[in-house]
Amino acid sequence: MTRIRGIFGALMTCMTFAAQAVCPAWPEARAAEEISQLQKQIEAWNTAYWQSGNSGVSDEKFDQLNEQLRTWQRCFGKAAHESPIPVPGGAMLHPVAHTGVRKLKDRQSLAQWMAAKTDLWVQPKVDGVAVTLVYRAGKLAQAISRGNGLSGEDWTAKVMQIPAVPKKVDGLLTDSVLQGELFLRQEGHIQEKMGGMNARAKVAGALQRKTNSVVLSRLSIFIWAWAGGPAQFAQKLTLLQKAGFPLVAEYSLPVKSSAEVEAQRQRWFTSPLPFTSDGVVVRSAKEPEGKYWQPGEGSWVAAWKYPPATQIAEVKSIDFTVGRTGKVAVVAVLEPVMLDDKRVRRVNVGSLKRWQEWDIAPGDTLNISLAGQGIPRIDSVAWRSTARTKPQPPERSSDASGCYWASSECQPQFLARLVWAGRKLQLKGVGEGLWRQLSKAHEFQHLFSWLALSEAQLRQTPGVSTERASLLWHKFDLVKQQPLKQWLLALAIPLSQKTLAALEVQNWAQVAAIPTREWQRLPGMGKEKTSQVLHWLAEPQIIALAQWLAEENVAAFKSQ
Structure with a gap:
């Protein structure tokens, strides 16, 4: 799909992103500035694309940001009189206009589109650059870029150098107009695993360069329209195959239901193919005469794209969380977007340093994808808002106790320690919200103050029922x-799991009595690690907690 096809597709139907998009709550002045800046960038990318075939931005990112621009324009009433990017045409008229394809967002919309149509066929939506081939008296006479759908550039000289494009045809094809996709041949390309590989831009680059490119020899063509060809679609396929266009016959299958289309779409998505593709196209064999074709009016053909491997998402806000060690983690809260079958609302940025390196502020747009186990991740910052107002992160506590004791300075870290301790002590059903309630209502002094609470005190906790208090x-x-x-895990002793497993102790007194040389003999323990553990054991706050736990009759801390 060329970038220009994307423009005409938008005139017929909004992409999935647009359906999800929310209008920003911007004043008019900021809206005008945001729209202006993004529009200038897209125009620059588009100009570079058409001049050199490579704009320095991926096809997927370009399409998504271009759709975001159109959404902003609709939100602020600018789309009706303002074109997002110039539509390049060319000096050469198409004998038959390129219509573009309607984009369908899901199986339900596909079923509705198919309902009143017959003799339907499904094809891969090959990702390349659209072209018109004109044959006269059996010879290739013209090759025209898609341009604006009505006229395009003369690509004849370049296409003549592509071995995969037949230079001579006969029979019904002697005087014919074909439309298709020039693409970069691949070996066993699996779209699900490999994505688009920016193949479209490589094709455009080879065709736009003034000098010849070795890439031309690696190009092939997928014919998807033969204006004025036989009415029977199967006959079209046979004749095209015999004329030297084999792929359209191999990858065109009759379908009767949306379920069949969905199944074939999934097969092509996960199977080796000789091209990159970004979805499937369903077309009716019954189509109007070519003289009636107009850009944006191809009602007999529709596309159902694959879910994008990456998606752009606007940052609503930045959240900070403080861990038990005082380390601050940063999370970007997003305007919800769909990635695969997941609705993504938040994405981890990482540490404060990482956040500062990314330079992410509310209003920015991120490229996100799914990493292993379906976890959202940031791939890059797609677009930065003109307003660079960032929240102030919390300062790391300087409390020497490591926040085992509660204080105003330690509040976030102390809460994180409570959550950690509860998990390690296997207190199921006691999460961050409840720990916050308990520590606030009963003014915890230290990490284990909750052990001293009576059942009556727990019943007095706001929001805790009598039954839950008893269970707690x-x-x-x-x-x-x-x-x-x-x-020891609840106290966060600085030992690895391997070292802890090798530790043969039953109570706190035995741990405190282990000599230095015995620590160093344990797996994973050297001088530096041993020094760290001994320093931790000697901390007055840790000693005080151990004594308090012994007084509360905690078995592991009682003297034997």
């Missing part, structure tokens, strides 16, 4: 019998 009290009482190693 029993959970807190039972946790006193947890083995020492669970308590």
Whole structure:
């Protein structure tokens, strides 16, 4: 699909992104500035694309940002009188106009589109550059770029150098007009795993360069329209195959239902193909005469694209979370977008340093994709807002205790330690919200203050029912019998899992009595790590917590 086809497609139907998009709450002055800046960038990319075939931005990102621009223009009433990018035409008229294809967002819309149509065929939506081939007296006379659908550039000389394009035809094709997609041949390309590989821009680049390119020898063509050809679609396929256009016959299949289209779409998405593709096209064999074709009016053909491997998403806000060690993590809250079958609302940015390197502010647009196990990740910043107002991150606590004790300075880190300890002590059903309620209502002094709460006190906690208070009290009482190693994890002792597993101790006194040389003999322990553990064990706050736990009859801390 060429970029210009994307423009005409937008005139017929909005892409999935537009359906999801929300109008920004901007004052008029900022809206005008944002639209102006993005429009200038898209125009620059588009100019570079048509002059050199490579604008320095991926096809997918260009399409999505171009759609975002149109959405902003619609939101602020500018689309009706303002074209997002100039539509390049050319000096050469098309004998038959390029119509473009209607974009359908899902199986339901496809079923509705198919309902009143017969003799339907499905084809891959080959990702390349659209072209018109004109044959006269059996010879290739003209090759015309798509341009604006009515006229385009003369690509005849370049196309003559593409071995895969037949230079001579006969029979019904002797005087014919064909439309198709010039594409870069691939070996076993699996779209699901490999994506588009920016193949479209490579094709455009080879055709736009004034000098000849070796890429031309690697190009092929997929014919998707024969204006004035036989009425029977199967006959069209046979004749095209015999004339030297084999792919259209191999990759055109009759379909009767949206379920068949969906199944074939999935097969092509996950199977090796000789081209990149971005979806499927469904077309009716019954089509009007070529003289009636107009850009944006191809009602007999529609496309159902694959879900994008990456998606752009606008940043609504920046959230900061403080971990148990005081480390600040940054999360970008997004305007919801769909990636595959996931609705993505948040994406992890990482550390404060990483956030500063990304330079992400509310209003920016991010390229996001799904990493392993379907976790959203940031690939790049697609577009930066003109307003660079960033929230102030929380400062890391300087409390020497490591926030085992509650204080106003330690509040976020102390809460994170409570959550960590609850998980390590296997207190199921006790999450961050409840810890926040309890610590606020009962003014926790330290990490384990909750162990001293009575059932009556728990019942007085706002938002905690009598039944839940009773259940909590029993959970807190039972946790006193947890083995020492669970308590060491809850205290966040600086030991690896491997070292902790090798530790043969039953109570706190035994841990405190391990000599330096014995620590160093444990797996994963050297001088530096041993020094770190001994320093942790000698911390007054840790010693005080161990004594307090012993007084509360926690088994692992009682003297034997």
